[in-house]
Amino acid sequence: MTATAPITQDVMTLPRKLPEGGPLNIVGLTREELMAALLAAGTPERQARMRMGQVWQWVYHWGVRDFAQMTNLAKDYRALLAEHFAIVLPEVVTRQISADGTRKYLIRIAGGHEVETVYIPEEGRGTLCVSSQVGCTLTCSFCHTGTQKLVRNLTAGEIVGQLMLVRDDLGEWPERGAPKDETRLVSNLVLMGMGEPLYNFENVRNAMKVVMDGEGLSLSRRRITLSTSGVVPEIARTAEEIGCQLAISFHATTDEVRDILVPINKRWNIRTLLDSLRDYPRLSNSERITFEYVMLDGINDSDADARRLVKLISGIPSKINLIPFNEWPGAPYRRSTPERIAAFADIIYKAGYASPIRTPRGEDIMAACGQLKSATERARKSRAQIAAETGL
Ligand code: SAH
Ligand code: SF4
Numbered sequence: 001m002t003a004t005a006p007i008t009q010d011v012m013t014l015p016r017k018l019p020e021g022g023p024l025n026i027v028g029l030t031r032e033e034l035m036a037a038l039l040a041a042g043t044p045e046r047q048a049r050m051r052m053g054q055v056w057q058w059v060y061h062w063g064v065r066d067f068a069q070m071t072n073l074a075k076d077y078r079a080l081l082a083e084h085f086a087i088v089l090p091e092v093v094t095r096q097i098s099a100d101g102t103r104k105y106l107i108r109i110a111g112g113h114e115v116e117t118v119y120i121p122e123e124g125r126g127t128l129c130v131s132s133q134v135g136c137t138l139t140c141s142f143c144h145t146g147t148q149k150l151v152r153n154l155t156a157g158e159i160v161g162q163l164m165l166v167r168d169d170l171g172e173w174p175e176r177g178a179p180k181d182e183t184r185l186v187s188n189l190v191l192m193g194m195g196e197p198l199y200n201f202e203n204v205r206n207a208m209k210v211v212m213d214g215e216g217l218s219l220s221r222r223r224i225t226l227s228t229s230g231v232v233p234e235i236a237r238t239a240e241e242i243g244c245q246l247a248i249s250f251h252a253t254t255d256e257v258r259d260i261l262v263p264i265n266k267r268w269n270i271r272t273l274l275d276s277l278r279d280y281p282r283l284s285n286s287e288r289i290t291f292e293y294v295m296l297d298g299i300n301d302s303d304a305d306a307r308r309l310v311k312l313i314s315g316i317p318s319k320i321n322l323i324p325f326n327e328w329p330g331a332p333y334r335r336s337t338p339e340r341i342a343a344f345a346d347i348i349y350k351a352g353y354a355s356p357i358r359t360p361r362g363e364d365i366m367a368a369c370g371q372l373k374s375a376t377e378r379a380r381k382s383r384a385q386i387a388a389e390t391g392l
Pocket of ligand 1: 087136140142143144191192193194195196197229230248249250292294323324325326327328
């Protein structure tokens with residue numbers, strides 16, 4: 001661990017190889033994209049908007065995967081759809097269930113890459129933690145994902161697909177004819193899995209448009225939280241184009257320490273980051289900004305840190321989420337003691353902020369924050385081997 005660690009690691013970023021000429025996957029297309037695709041497939045112009053709405057409802061409200069089941073469409077139109085389109089989700093490779101009920105899914109996406117999705121059931125709600133990239137180009141020194149060398153952006157379909165496949169697993173699609181059931185097993189979504197969502201802005205935005213759409217998956221923007229390490233130029237855009245809640249991986253109260261923990265700080269330092277946040281709640285109609293703060297023994301957990309933290313964020317409507325460090329094999333840090341965390345939390349609380357301490361969930365299956373990493377550690381493979389596998 002040195003202060004001169006690069007902001008981004010030496011990664012191999014793979015372009016996605018698109019299947020040629022095959023059917024187009026509907027999952028992840030925005031309404032506009034779906035309508036354009038239906039027109040291109042031969043849908044008469046004056047019907048296109050209505051057909052788009054019908055297909056949309058089947059796919060995202062009812063969870064239907066087979067065009068033959070879209071019974072309000074004429075038979076020959078269903079055949080046309082089946083010829084040009086597909087409704088496919090990433091494949092679930094393994095599913096592990098923790099003693100606390102947390103479910104971790106290892107999913108395989110095009111090209112054979114793997115990411116993780118975690119479902120966390122709680123009293124009265126259920127949170128889905130989705131990934132936005134395979135690996136991460138950033139090099140936060142306490143994060144397991146940041147040590148993975150292979151990086152590829154997920155498509156919008158692969159992001160939306162994570163929610164859909166978890167709903168499949170939980171049996172959460174509505175049943176036709178049954179009385180409306182308002183309980184939601186997946187009631188909240190957090191972009192806190194693998195990857196830096198703001199380095200994959202367009203796909204994340206389009207995926208969230210699909211997820212927020214009231215005639216489909218229908219998760220309100222208030223129940224979606226995007227976590228970023230601090231990609232300042234994309235923060236205002238997140239407010240304007242997505243409007244979801246924002247969480248910031250803050251983790252340190254001086255630039256000296258944050259440069260090491262969250263190296264993107266060398267590009268956009270604490271002051272620049274905080275300035276970019278002042279307008280966020282107003283621009284996005286969101287409530288408060290969450291400051292995530294990982295508790296690392298002897299590194300960022302002193303009383304002085306707690307006092308500096310409170311001072312730094314004053315004037316920004318915010319809450320602070322303390323995350324006990326989750327260890328991973330070879331991690332260079334240790335978790336702060338429970339007494340230290342409690343003392344830190346107390347200073348924040350007395351300054352007038354809610355300071356919940358995040359209970360680690362799914363630790364027994366390595367599903368907790370920062371522990372995610374493709375099980376098949378691809379960094380160990382040679383570049384030539386990876387290239388051969390992905391057909392590049
Ligand atoms: N890349 C984004 C989102 C994913 S990380 C970001 O950094 O915000 C989700 C949260 O888990 C972040 O706050 C991250 O800093 C934190 N985290 C990473 N590794 C961790 C670990 N080992 N223990 C506890 N939290 C960790
Ligand atoms: Fe990437 Fe976030 Fe991990 Fe940093 S904490 S390496 S930004 S996933």
